[in-house]
Amino acid sequence: VVALTGPVTVGIDLGGTKVLGVAVDAAGTVVADIRAETPRPTGIARDDAATTAEVIAGVADRLIDDFGPFLPPRGPVPLGVGLPGLVDKGGRLHSAPHLPWAATTDFTAMLRARLPHCTLVADNDATAAAVAEAEMGAAQAASCTVVLTIGTGIGGGLVMGGKVVRGAHGFAAEIGHMVIDPHGPDCPCGRRGCWELYASGSGLGRLAQEALEEGRLTGVLAEEPRRSGDIPGAEVTQAALRGDIPARELLADVAGWLALGLANLVAVLDPSFVVVGGGLIAAGDLLLGPARVALEELLEAGGRRPSVPLVAAVTGERAGAIGAAINARSVLAGPVPATSIP
């Protein structure tokens, strides 16, 4: 018997490879999580959107069934969803670089139609992660901070006065698509040289691949037989953690690019610190150590101003789903009762 602080809300994070659902009680405890595979796109927009909606709805309904007695007692079930793209304040997904179908389908409307028993609160996935960090993680009570989620790409959320700030339309902190090199490689978003092409898991893989093709790569990454274009960032991170020097150098290169974009964010926002989460922080201080040094060097008047600490996120890979569940609380009328449910 687990003691829950009710009511429970459900949050779901749509990722590139998996759909992750969590049930979170009013105290912020994750009382369950469920994973499902993200459907592979077929290229037919409406079908891809529908099968993705079906998987999300399946995960939602399993959690709703399991936690029925602990959900808010009246009205539709609050359901938070984190989506990887531009989500407006009404929850509509306008665009997602890695979901080609998002531009031509009103995915949120489709989800709402599939889940008529729920009240859906959709948010950008990284903004939802920032909600989790602001509510129960490293960004609690921060006067001004940015929460980075570094995985395949870079997402972000702004926290000011302890609250997540979403901008005029809900699109704030799309920081992965800051252009940091106008002569850089093409980005799926349609531009060139976006930050997430460099300072991310895919950026790490790309740098490794370039080094391999140019004959500069040594160590375990070079010894592994592989086809072109397929060094995953996670493999570089694992090699670095096991002590491989060339892999560590690649991480340091990524850390330099990370610092370049961070210096721009600091120039714009002057945060008291920056929270870094997402899969790439598995590399720990092999990434954050050189990033801290490079950031200090890149800051305007670095050394004559307070340094900007880089702090690791604490809510882990479930941050987006947890934040989505917290977002769902906004549906509840009045304050959430904090009574304990046995």
Add this chain to the structure above:
Amino acid sequence: VVALTGPVTVGIDLGGTKVLGVAVDAAGTVVADIRAETPRPTGIARDDAATTAEVIAGVADRLIDDFGPFLPPRGPVPLGVGLPGLVDKGGRLHSAPHLPWAATTDFTAMLRARLPHCTLVADNDATAAAVAEAEMGAAQAASCTVVLTIGTGIGGGLVMGGKVVRGAHGFAAEIGHMVIDPHGPDCPCGRRGCWELYASGSGLGRLAQEALEEGRLTGVLAEEPRRSGDIPGAEVTQAALRGDIPARELLADVAGWLALGLANLVAVLDPSFVVVGGGLIAAGDLLLGPARVALEELLEAGGRRPSVPLVAAVTGERAGAIGAAINARSVLAGPVPATSIP
């Protein structure tokens, strides 16, 4: 006889070539302005700081003498100052790329010592300009906007919920030093490829000079006899306004760079619109027209999201001084009385 809405506060803007002081009444009317030349640096930090403080104090004391009866009746005289660099929330100037003496001198303390009869409120000059635009200009009641001041460089101020936001230390919106090309030219701030090297008056002059040296420049700018390195941006703007096509093309190039940095700001902040002020907007729609087109193209999911209007600032070249005078009101205890003084 001018009808003043008292009390009057005094604000001073320290620029690269001139010191501008204004007296502003409680209704926001500028009731006087005074100009003096910014002293040319000798290279001896303490002397340069002292002579600059002397000029500022002279301008302040003339306005204080002239408006004595209309100043707040009790206590030290509130005095706002706008400074071109990193100013913390206590008013200390930490660094200013174009004032080499700023890094080694506590200029604010020096000013305070020279003006013991005043309570000094120091702010970044562009942040002060944003205060003016938020209080009485184009940024009034804006939910989220950026106020750009484009002159020799680029300064900025963030406005959220109708208020200027200064970040954790007071250094927010140092947007001219976002790096937009890591392979770009050296910046006086110590880094490379800062935005203000491209999308500013000096950027315009630099592009013109490059075109001249590479034999690409035609029209009136090429005909004028000149030494190397000395096409001022204002001359290009004037030629463009008189119809010179090559000058207009240079402005369009600058507009493209302007849009690149703006797209990054939009990615981070999602403003409802952007306010553009400073000397370079003398070019009007010759600058803002192509900048609007380029921004729309550069925005993530441009065409599938609301466009971000570029709005001209309204407080003009005195924006920084006016904002400094408004900042000075913070010294007054309680609300500013709005009684009319004959």
